Amino acid sequence: MSGPDRATQMTKLYEIIGGYHATQLLEVGRALGVWEAIAESPSITSDGLSAQLGTDRFYTDVLLRTAFAFELIDRDGDGWRMAAHFDEILGRPDATFYLGNVARIHLLLGRDYEDYATRFRDGSLFSFQAHDREFIEAVADGLKTLPRIFSEVVLPKLPALRAKLERGGTLLDVGCGGGWALVTFAERFPKLRCIGVDIERRSIDMANALLRERGLADRCEARLLGVEGLTERDAYDVATTFLVVHELEPRIKPAVFEAVARSLKPGGSFVIFDETYPETEEALRTMPSRFAALAQWFELTWGNRVDTRTALLKLLADAGLAVAEETMLSRFTIIVATK
Numbered sequence: 001m002s003g004p005d006r007a008t009q010m011t012k013l014y015e016i017i018g019g020y021h022a023t024q025l026l027e028v029g030r031a032l033g034v035w036e037a038i039a040e041s042p043s044i045t046s047d048g049l050s051a052q053l054g055t056d057r058f059y060t061d062v063l064l065r066t067a068f069a070f071e072l073i074d075r076d077g078d079g080w081r082m083a084a085h086f087d088e089i090l091g092r093p094d095a096t097f098y099l100g101n102v103a104r105i106h107l108l109l110g111r112d113y114e115d116y117a118t119r120f121r122d123g124s125l126f127s128f129q130a131h132d133r134e135f136i137e138a139v140a141d142g143l144k145t146l147p148r149i150f151s152e153v154v155l156p157k158l159p160a161l162r163a164k165l166e167r168g169g170t171l172l173d174v175g176c177g178g179g180w181a182l183v184t185f186a187e188r189f190p191k192l193r194c195i196g197v198d199i200e201r202r203s204i205d206m207a208n209a210l211l212r213e214r215g216l217a218d219r220c221e222a223r224l225l226g227v228e229g230l231t232e233r234d235a236y237d238v239a240t241t242f243l244v245v246h247e248l249e250p251r252i253k254p255a256v257f258e259a260v261a262r263s264l265k266p267g268g269s270f271v272i273f274d275e276t277y278p279e280t281e282e283a284l285r286t287m288p289s290r291f292a293a294l295a296q297w298f299e300l301t302w303g304n305r306v307d308t309r310t311a312l313l314k315l316l317a318d319a320g321l322a323v324a325e326e327t328m329l330s331r332f333t334i335i336v337a338t339k
């Protein structure tokens with residue numbers, strides 16, 4: 001028989017389960033301060049790290065060897081250093097690409113799996129908004145660098161949009177969550193006024209508290225409002241969405257795109273930053289596009305639908321918005337459409 005043998009497939013199974021344990025390791029390492037300590041002191045030894053963190057020597061050494069096995073850290077003589085770029089990704093909370101809190105989101109949403117079998121049988125939902133405060137706060141915290149990554153890494157590839165933001169005007173952040181996009185854009189573009197809307201009350205409260213803390217409340221505000229309920233016309237220069245389109249109730253998506261289009265000034269831009277569902281078998285089996293398919297899996301019972309890029313283009317066209325610029329970042333599709 002051709003194809004992989006049973007032992008190879010057995011290994012594949014363990015490889016998959018290994019990802020679960022590596023996710024736990026990411027979070028344990030973050031909570032203990034391991035990644036920050038290694039980023040701060042490259043070539044630190046296992047004993048040096050356990051002395052610094054006050055952790056058990058053997059446990060610490062095993063954690064580090066496991067992190068090495070997953071290529072998160074490298075050997076540096078007798079010591080350890082973060083693997084390329086992982087100092088920034090895991091070890092520096094202030095860095096643009098810091099994603100050290102993302103594992104925690106996945107561990108918390110893993111609780112949803114306990115009810116999957118029941119929900120598969122009765123078709124019931126457990127919406128994003130029904131999750132507890134710990135989860136809502138973890139999502140805001142884990143995603144807070146996305147707008148920063150967008151503005152530092154993606155925006156230079158979207159010159160027309162960047163020029164528009166630099167000129168100022170009013171920005172609408174759809175599904176603003178904890179308000180990090182509002183803060184990022186307002187701080188980067190001082191002539192911009194920023195309004196966020198979201199249907200999740202705790203997120204709106206967090207966003208307004210954050211805006212006050214950053215001294216931005218005079219030109220930024222978060223409102224408890226479903227985007228489909230926007231009544232403004234020709235009001236905004238730019239509308240942004242970070243990981244929101246796939247979270248909209250599927251039946252309201254056309255109305256949402258129409259409401260956003262209506263609320264934009266002529267020539268205004270709608271920015272979609274989201275996962276798009278793979279459209280080929282190859283993309284379904286290849287990272288990073290495979291992760292968008294996983295997002296549909298791990299957010300399935302929230303009622304979410306991860307649209308294909310083709311479906312997004314149709315929603316835009318039906319709302320009278322024309323694609324002006326488009327790019328990708330890791331698993332994310334970024335589309336800028338103009339009214």
Ligand SMILES: C[S@@+](CC[C@H](N)C(=O)[O-])C[C@H]1O[C@@H](n2cnc3c(N)ncnc32)[C@H](O)[C@@H]1O
Binds near residue numbers: 144178198241
């Ligand atoms: C994954 S969260 C992303 C939040 C934020 N953009 C970020 O990147 O942290 C998706 C957000 O969309 C919001 N949302 C879902 N449906 C909405 C609607 N109809 N109108 C406004 N916001 C909505 C959710 O409440 C949630 O806060």
